[in-house]
Amino acid sequence: MNMARVDELWTRFLSEEALSSSEQRDLAGGLDGDGRERLRDDARIDGLLYALSFPDDQREGFVTHFRDRLEADRDRERFVAGIEPRIRAQKADRMRRNRMVWLAAAAVVVVGSLGVIRGRRQMPVAEAPAGRLADSQIPRLAPPRLAPVAVLARIEGRVLVIDGQRRAPMEPGSTVEGRGLATIGPRSEAEVRYPDGTTLTFTSEAVVTTFEAARVVMPTGRVRAQGTRRLAFASPHADVTAVGARFTMAVNVTETRVRVEEGTVSLQRRGQRLEMKAGQEATAVEGRPMALTTGPRVATLLVGGAGPDATEELMRARLERMGFDVRVRVSGPPFDPEIRSSALLVITSSVLNPGIEETFRHLPIPILVWASNLYDELAMTNRSPEDQGSKVITSRLVINAPSHPLAAGLGGEVRVSAGKHHVRWGSPSPFAHWVATVPDEPTRAMVFGYDRGVPMIGMDAPARRTGLFISSWVIPDLSAAGWQLVEAAIRWTAE
Numbered sequence: 001m002n003m004a005r006v007d008e009l010w011t012r013f014l015s016e017e018a019l020s021s022s023e024q025r026d027l028a029g030g031l032d033g034d035g036r037e038r039l040r041d042d043a044r045i046d047g048l049l050y051a052l053s054f055p056d057d058q059r060e061g062f063v064t065h066f067r068d069r070l071e072a073d074r075d076r077e078r079f080v081a082g083i084e085p086r087i088r089a090q091k092a093d094r095m096r097r098n099r100m101v102w103l104a105a106a107a108v109v110v111v112g113s114l115g116v117i118r119g120r121r122q123m124p125v126a127e128a129p130a131g132r133l134a135d136s137q138i139p140r141l142a143p144p145r146l147a148p149v150a151v152l153a154r155i156e157g158r159v160l161v162i163d164g165q166r167r168a169p170m171e172p173g174s175t176v177e178g179r180g181l182a183t184i185g186p187r188s189e190a191e192v193r194y195p196d197g198t199t200l201t202f203t204s205e206a207v208v209t210t211f212e213a214a215r216v217v218m219p220t221g222r223v224r225a226q227g228t229r230r231l232a233f234a235s236p237h238a239d240v241t242a243v244g245a246r247f248t249m250a251v252n253v254t255e256t257r258v259r260v261e262e263g264t265v266s267l268q269r270r271g272q273r274l275e276m277k278a279g280q281e282a283t284a285v286e287g288r289p290m291a292l293t294t295g296p297r298v299a300t301l302l303v304g305g306a307g308p309d310a311t312e313e314l315m316r317a318r319l320e321r322m323g324f325d326v327r328v329r330v331s332g333p334p335f336d337p338e339i340r341s342s343a344l345l346v347i348t349s350s351v352l353n354p355g356i357e358e359t360f361r362h363l364p365i366p367i368l369v370w371a372s373n374l375y376d377e378l379a380m381t382n383r384s385p386e387d388q389g390s391k392v393i394t395s396r397l398v399i400n401a402p403s404h405p406l407a408a409g410l411g412g413e414v415r416v417s418a419g420k421h422h423v424r425w426g427s428p429s430p431f432a433h434w435v436a437t438v439p440d441e442p443t444r445a446m447v448f449g450y451d452r453g454v455p456m457i458g459m460d461a462p463a464r465r466t467g468l469f470i471s472s473w474v475i476p477d478l479s480a481a482g483w484q485l486v487e488a489a490i491r492w493t494a495e
Helices: 003-014 021-030 036-051 056-074 076-081 083-122 310-321 356-360 480-494
Strands: 151-163 166-169 180-193 199-208 220-226 230-234 239-243 246-251 255-262 264-269 272-277 281-285 291-294 298-303 325-330 344-347 367-369 388-394 396-399 412-415 421-426 433-438 441-450 465-468
Touching: 003 021, 151 199, 220 230, 255 264, 255 272, 264 281, 272 281, 272 291, 298 310, 310 325, 310 480, 344 356, 344 480, 367 480, 388 441, 396 441, 412 480, 421 433, 421 465, 441 480, 465 480
Parallel strands: 298 325, 298 344, 344 367, 367 465
Antiparallel strands: 151 166, 151 180, 180 199, 199 220, 220 246, 230 239, 239 264, 246 255, 255 281, 264 272, 281 291, 388 421, 396 412, 396 433, 421 441, 433 441, 441 465
């Protein structure tokens, strides 16, 4: 049986729809097939939603139940063994409930019909005076249809709608007002867009139980928010509000962590209020006072030679404007604790090859590179000249993944510099995000990135890795769109 059929049955089962005997057998068989991991993700969400029903005075019970459920779902035998009895029990329970629902619905229809008949007898239509139209003759205009407050603009992977007890796959364009959603699996994303352009991007197996016009309830997962709209989030540990800010919020069972990139964000809980600004991060943990956990994030700018040149100084100024505390270091072994604790390592084109592979390839910190001769040293591309280079001369690139954050909201062919220059390019693995390529050369990526843990060339990425087209010739001549792409690469890599 194919996965689409198993997925359909599983979605109907989670929505408490009755399954026939043959459908029950098909579903039970599907649990032993290739789709087990996918279905277990749904069960984990199901367990979380049940755990959320604990009242506030039983938070310890919530945490205990949620952890137990996660452990149970990791045990495949317990997971599979528990499905068939649950199906049989729910089937019998649904039949009893369905009979009651139909009886109640019939009673409502009968009572409603009597009310309508009685109302018609008591409400005679008055005759209209001469020269006037009777009410029944006045044309009725349908009320104007208002644009939805928020819609699901983009989906990657699997995203479910949560509407009461119903769960079903969501489609782009769906409204989210008054409902919830869940991203299933670590690589799934859901982007919600408001009419004013404000966007919320949910990842990391996020669960949103309620979308309201002025409030979003998110008990777990991660969201990146940006735009001009006033935003309010509620997590189990704090309330978060912002206006015109760009920030990320990550929630798990024990804590809520917020990091601000631009603007100001407020955290509030039980009378305590914490104001945050760009470059700051704070954590809210149950039973502890909220506190800033870091000041401005540290970005290490790795340069060659005796120190930074004029173009590298331009990059340092841009990083500082984005809220980073920038430390400039001449290339060498990364024994300096500042490098290992950096939120971002930027390697410039003045850094030469020797020692890069041994000293930086396995560093578990995000790295942004604008030196294509180092791509292979960092396992981002193969070593052959067909897989990396800097001899292409152009002032443009083509955005192939406009919905990805590395695209900076741009699309199509984009002019990145005023004049034509040598640009950096590489051919990363198929698991990278190929965001922008050389015009008419789709196998040469000018902007690409690896998420943490995905396969690069011969190893998994220890943290995010990003390759960028810029060079010492391009930076002074960058267009506004070119700088947008640079800033997007800095933000995405450091997240």
